[in-house]
Amino acid sequence: MASKPRTLYEKIWDAHVVERQDDGTCLVYIDRHLVHEVTSPQAFEALRVAGRKVRRPDLTLAVPDHNVPTTARLAADGSRLPIADPQSAAQLAALEKNAPEFGIRYIDAVAREQGIVHVVGPEQGFSLPGATIVCGDSHTAAHGGIGALAFGIGTSEVEHVLATQTLLLRQSKSMEVRVEGALSPGVTPKDLILHIIGVIGTAGGTGHVIEYRGEVFEKMSVEGRLTVCNMSIEGGARAGIIAPDETVFRYLKGRPYSPKGEDWDRAVEWWRSLATDDGAVFDKSVVIHASDIEPTVSWGTSPEDVVAIGDTVPSPDSFADPSKQDAARKSLDYMGLEPGTPLEDVTIENVFIGSCTNSRIEDLRAAAAVLNGRTKAANVRWAIAVPGSGLVKKQAEDEGLDRIFTDAGFEWREPGCSACLAMNPDKVPPGERCASTSNRNFVGRQGPGARTHLMSPAMAAAAAVAGHLVDVRKLAP
Numbered sequence: 001m002a003s004k005p006r007t008l009y010e011k012i013w014d015a016h017v018v019e020r021q022d023d024g025t026c027l028v029y030i031d032r033h034l035v036h037e038v039t040s041p042q043a044f045e046a047l048r049v050a051g052r053k054v055r056r057p058d059l060t061l062a063v064p065d066h067n068v069p070t071t072a073r074l075a076a077d078g079s080r081l082p083i084a085d086p087q088s089a090a091q092l093a094a095l096e097k098n099a100p101e102f103g104i105r106y107i108d109a110v111a112r113e114q115g116i117v118h119v120v121g122p123e124q125g126f127s128l129p130g131a132t133i134v135c136g137d138s139h140t141a142a143h144g145g146i147g148a149l150a151f152g153i154g155t156s157e158v159e160h161v162l163a164t165q166t167l168l169l170r171q172s173k174s175m176e177v178r179v180e181g182a183l184s185p186g187v188t189p190k191d192l193i194l195h196i197i198g199v200i201g202t203a204g205g206t207g208h209v210i211e212y213r214g215e216v217f218e219k220m221s222v223e224g225r226l227t228v229c230n231m232s233i234e235g236g237a238r239a240g241i242i243a244p245d246e247t248v249f250r251y252l253k254g255r256p257y258s259p260k261g262e263d264w265d266r267a268v269e270w271w272r273s274l275a276t277d278d279g280a281v282f283d284k285s286v287v288i289h290a291s292d293i294e295p296t297v298s299w300g301t302s303p304e305d306v307v308a309i310g311d312t313v314p315s316p317d318s319f320a321d322p323s324k325q326d327a328a329r330k331s332l333d334y335m336g337l338e339p340g341t342p343l344e345d346v347t348i349e350n351v352f353i354g355s356c357t358n359s360r361i362e363d364l365r366a367a368a369a370v371l372n373g374r375t376k377a378a379n380v381r382w383a384i385a386v387p388g389s390g391l392v393k394k395q396a397e398d399e400g401l402d403r404i405f406t407d408a409g410f411e412w413r414e415p416g417c418s419a420c421l422a423m424n425p426d427k428v429p430p431g432e433r434c435a436s437t438s439n440r441n442f443v444g445r446q447g448p449g450a451r452t453h454l455m456s457p458a459m460a461a462a463a464a465v466a467g468h469l470v471d472v473r474k475l476a477p
C-alpha cells in the first residue's frame with residue numbers, strides 16, 4: 001500500500017519521534033542544540049544542582065552573542081577588556097565557565113568564529129537539513145532556511161535537552177505559504193517576509209510550522225532563505241522551513257561540522273527525500289503574489305505594521321478590528337507619526353545594519369552596493385554595520401566592504417546582536433528613529449523610547465544616504 005503523502009515537516013517530525021504517548025505528546029529526539037549566554041545560566045545551574053551531565057556534548061554548541069559589546073574586545077596588550085554592565089558580565093562569565101565544565105563545544109567571545117548563534121550554526125555546518133535544531137531563542141526558526149526543523153525553547157527546556165537530548169512536544173499543524181511568480185528588481189527576501197507577515201499578521205502562523213513554497217525560494221540564496229525563515233516567529237509560527245536543495249548542499253559542503261566523505265553522501269541522499277510529497281495536505285494555506293511586493297518598511301510597533309515604501313502612514317480607522325485600531329493609535333503615538341504622512345517623509349537619525357535576520361555577507365554586500373561612493377546624510381547621527389560573525393566580518397573586509405561602510409560614515413563593528421535588542425551598549429536614544437535591518441520593532445526594543453523602522457539592508461543603506469526613509473530603487477546607480 002502506498003504510504004500517505006507527507007509534508008516536509010511531517011517527514012522530519014516522524015523521523016525524530018522516539019515515543020508517542022496516548023494523549024498525543026511525543027518524545028522527540030533533538031539533533032543539534034545551540035546555546036547562548038542569556039537563556040542558559042539557570043539550565044546549567046539546575047544540572048549542577050542535580051548532579052547531571054550533558055548527555056551529548058558533541059551535539060551542543062555554545063557561543064555568546066547578545067551581551068557582547070561590538071567595540072574592540074581586546075586591549076592593545078592582548079588582554080580582555082572588561083564588560084561594563086554587571087548582568088552581561090555575569091552571563092558571559094557563566095557561559096565561559098559552564099562550557100568547559102560540561103565539556104560542550106564553545107566558541108569564545110574573542111574567537112574568529114564568534115557571532116550571532118543563528119549565523120554561526122549554518123556557517124559552521126552545525127545546522128543541517130532534516131535535523132531537529134533547538135536553542136533558547138525565538139529566532140531559531142532561521143535555521144529552517146537550510147531545511148531543518150528549528151525552533152526556540154525556554155530555559156527549562158534548555159535544561160531538558162542538555163540532560164536528555166530530547167523534548168516532550170506536541171506536533172504542530174502545517175501551513176503553506178506559497179509565493180507565486182518572481183520578485184521585482186530591488187525587492188529582497190526581507191521585503192518578502194515583511195510583506196508575508198503584513199498579510200498573515202503576527203498570529204497568522206500560531207500553532208503551525210510554515211513551509212515556504214514556490215519558485216522564488218528555489219532561486220533564493222541560502223542567506224535569503226535564512227532571512228525569511230528567521231522571521232517566521234514574528235508571524236506567530238513555531239518554525240519556518242524551506243525544502244533543502246542543491247543550493248543548500250553546495251553551501252554546506254566542506255564546512256567545519258558538515259558530514260564528510262561517505263557520511264556526506266548518505267546525508268545528501270536523505271536530504272534529497274525531504275520535499276513535501278505531491279498530494280500532501282496542509283492544515284492552512286496562504287498564497288502570496290510576488291509581483292505585488294514593493295520594498296517594504298514598518299511604521300508601527302509590531303512586525304505586521306508594514307506598508308510599501310511608496311505608501312503613507314495608515315489611519316487607525318482604516319483597520320476593521322477595533323482592537324487593531326486601538327493598537328495602531330498607541331503605535332502611532334509611540335512612533336510619533338501622523339496618519340497620511342508619506343513614509344518617504346519620515347526622517348531618521350540612526351541606522352543599524354545587522355542582527356540574525358540580515359548580517360550575512362550578502363546583506364553587507366547589498367548595503368555596500370548602495371553606499372558605494374556615497375555618504376550618510378548630515379542628520380544621521382549614528383550608523384553602524386555589525387557583521388553576523390567574525391567570519392562574515394573577515395570576508396567583508398577581504399572584499400573591501402568595510403571601507404565602503406566607513407567611507408560612508410558608518411562604524412564597522414565586531415559581531416553580535418548589538419542594537420537589535422540593546423542588551424549591550426548599542427542603543428538608540430529615546431525619541432530617535434532608527435532604520436533597522438533587524439526583526440522586531442517592539443516598544444523599547446532598541447533602547448527605551450527608541451523608534452524602529454524595519455527594512456532590508458539595501459533600504460537601510462538608502463535611508464542612511466537620504467536621511468529619511470526612501471525607495472532604494474530611486475538611488476540605483
Ligand SMILES: CC(C)[C@H](C(=O)O)[C@@H](O)C(=O)O
Nearest residue numbers: 038039066136137138139421
Ligand atoms: C534574549 C532572547 C531570549 C531573545 C529571543 O528569544 O528571541 C532575543 O534573542 C530576541 O530576539 O528577543
Ligand code: SF4
Nearest residue numbers: 139355356417420421
Ligand atoms: S540578533 Fe536580535 S533577534 Fe537575533 S538572536 Fe540576537 S537579539 Fe535575538
